[in-house]
Structure formats: structure tokens, C-alpha cells
Amino acid sequence: MVDAVIFDLDGVLVDSEPVWEEVRRAYVAAHGGTWQPDTQRRLMGMSTGEWAAYLSGELGVDRGPEQVAAEVVAEMTRRYAQRVPLIDDADAVVRRLAARWPLGLASSSPTRLIAAALAAAGLADAFAATLSTEETARGKPAPDVWLAVADRLGVDPTRCVAIEDSSNGVRSAAAAGMTVVAVPHGSYPLDPDAQELAAVLLTSVDALTPEVVERAACS
Numbered sequence: 140m141v142d143a144v145i146f147d148l149d150g151v152l153v154d155s156e157p158v159w160e161e162v163r164r165a166y167v168a169a170h171g172g173t174w175q176p177d178t179q180r181r182l183m184g185m186s187t188g189e190w191a192a193y194l195s196g197e198l199g200v201d202r203g204p205e206q207v208a209a210e211v212v213a214e215m216t217r218r219y220a221q222r223v224p225l226i227d228d229a230d231a232v233v234r235r236l237a238a239r240w241p242l243g244l245a246s247s248s249p250t251r252l253i254a255a256a257l258a259a260a261g262l263a264d265a266f267a268a269t270l271s272t273e274e275t276a277r278g279k280p281a282p283d284v285w286l287a288v289a290d291r292l293g294v295d296p297t298r299c300v301a302i303e304d305s306s307n308g309v310r311s312a313a314a315a316g317m318t319v320v321a322v323p324h325g326s327y328p329l330d331p332d333a334q335e336l337a338a339v340l341l342t343s344v345d346a347l348t349p350e351v352v353e354r355a356a357c358s
Contacts (some may be wrong), residue, residue: 140242140298140356141240141290141298141300141352141353141356142241142292142293142294142295142298142299142301143240143241143242143243143294143297143298144236144240144241144242144243144299144300144301144352145242145243145244145245145285145289145292145299145300145301145302145312145317146233146242146243146244146245146266146290146301146302147244147245147246147247147248147301147302147303147304147305147308148244148248148253148256148303149228149247149248149304150183150226150304150308150322150324150327150344151226151302151303151304151322151344152225152226152229152230152233152256152262152344153223153224153225153226153229153256153260154224154225154226154249154324155215155224155256155293156179156183156304156305156324156326156327156347157326158215158224159182159215159216160179162192162211162215162218163190163211165222166194166200166207166210166211166214167194167195167198168292170200170201170202171199171200171201172194172198172199172200172201173198174198175198177240177326178198180306180327181193183247183269183305183308183327184247184278184279184293184305184306184307184308184311185247185278185279185304185307186247186272186273186275186278186279187208187212187247187249187270187271187272187273188208188273188278189203189242189278191204191205191206191207191208191211193336194207194211195207195254201302205297208249212249212252215249215252216251216252216255219252219255219256219259220255223255223256223259223260225260225343226344227343227345228344228345229344230260230262232256232260232344232345232347233262233265233347234265236257236347236349236352237265237266239349239352240352241267241288241292241294242265242266242267243266243267243268243270243288243291243292243299244257244268244269244270244288245270245272245284245285245287245288245301245312245339246269246270246272246284247271247272247278247279247284247308248271249271249273250271250273250274253269253271257269267291267292268288268291268292269288269354270287270288270291272283272284274287275287277309279305279308279310279311279313280306280310280311280314281311282311282312282314282315282316283289284311285299285301285311285312285314285315285317286315289315289317289358293338296315296316296317297316298319299315299317299318300317300318300319300320300355300356301315301317301319301320302319302320302322302344302347302353303319303320303321303322303323303337304322304323304324304327305323305324305327305329305333306329306330306332307333308335309321309329309331309333309334309336309337310332310333310336313336318338318355318356318358319336319337319338319355320337320338320339320341320347320351320352320355321333321334321337321338321339321340321341322341322343322344322347324344333339334357338355338356338358339351339354339355339358
């Protein structure tokens with residue numbers, strides 16, 4: 140039985156991971172830091188405070204975490220104002236599922252970017268609850284944001300289906316007790332342990348139908 144469907148944003152509805160990587164790589168290079176081979180994979184799912192501290196601390200950026208967060212988010216907001224890279228027919232997928240279940244959004248993006256992306260995509264009214272990990276104690280892979288969104292929707296987390304793309308996101312939703320449908324980005328495949336946690340693995344968000352959601356919940 141499914142009582143609600145909760146989406147991630149980046150990499151599921153909006154093809155923003157490459158934009159985040161481009162912006163943060165350039166920022167690290169411009170401010171004395173060193174991008175590491177595993178940096179992008181580690182960053183995926185971190186809250187704003189967590190990735191800003193990581194850039195400032197471990198990568199050696201010559202700015203404090205608060206300044207790092209403000210400047211990187213400002214550049215992302217500028218990019219979104221030019222174009223929000225919606226994935227395939229993600230807006231139609233959201234509408235299709237919203238006709239069947241209450242929808243939530245559990246994202247690692249800052250609150251202002253969530254609002255900008257949903258407004259640009261015409262989806263602001265499709266979600267009954269949205270939340271950024273900025274507003275939770277821990278980012279993904281901790282389950283905090285998923286549990287908080289389920290609470291806002293008034294549903295049992297174990298009766299929710301989560302739609303995720305990243306390894307940390309899948310781990311996070313699974314830790315919240317949710318059934319996970321994974322739609323990994325082609326450039327960022329799932330780690331083997333995360334893939335095992337997913338009830339269903341899709342190659343495109345276009346393939347996400349009410350039937351897929353129900354099948355995942357019964358698996």
C-alpha cells in the first residue's frame with residue numbers, strides 16, 4: 140500500500156548535478172582549493188552546510204563555510220534564472236503521480252533553489268510538502284529529510300515510495316524505511332550497496348508510472 144510518493148529534486152527532476160559540479164569545481168579552482176577524484180560522489184546528498192564546510196576545510200578553499208555557501212548558491216541561482224534543466228518529461232511524470240497520491244520533495248538543494256526550480260518548471264503546486272536538508276540536522280545519507288517530509292504529509296514513512304538518483308540518496312531513503320525507486324544519472328552510477336537497496340531500478344524518469352510505484356511497494 141502506498142500513501143505518498145516523495146521525490147528527490149537534483150538528478151531526478153532537474154539535471155542539476157552536472158551544473159553543481161561545474162559551478163563548485165570552478166569555485167574551488169578560483170579560491171585556492173584542490174578538487175579530488177572522489178569529490179563529486181562525496182558531495183552528492185550533502186546538505187548546504189555540509190558541502191560548504193567540505194569545500195572550505197578538506198578541499199582547502201580560502202573562504203569560510205558561510206561565504207562558500209552564499210557564493211556558490213548565488214551562482215547556481217543565476218544559472219537557474221537562465222535555464223532550469225528539466226530532465227526529459229519530468230513535469231509530466233510528476234503530474235501523473237500527483238493525480239494518484241500526495242507528493243513530497245526531499246532535496247539537498249537550498250530552499251531558495253528548490254523554489255526557483257519548481258517555479259520555473261511550473262510544479263510548485265504539485266507538491267504538498269517540500270523540504271531542504273538545510274532545515275534538518277543531517278544531510279543524506281542520514282534519513283532526516285525523508286522522515287521530516289513524511290511527517291509533514293502525515294503519512295507513515297514505511298508506506299512511502301521514494302524516487303532517488305544518487306547512492307547517498309538511496310541510502311538515505313532506505314534508512315527512513317521507505318521503498319526506493321532508483322533512477323541513476325548516467326554520469327553517476329549507483330554504488331553496488333545502494334543498488335541493492337533499491338526495489339526498482341529505472342533508466343529514465345519517463346518510465347516512472349503509477350504501476351511502477353505500486354510494483355515497487357509490493358516487492
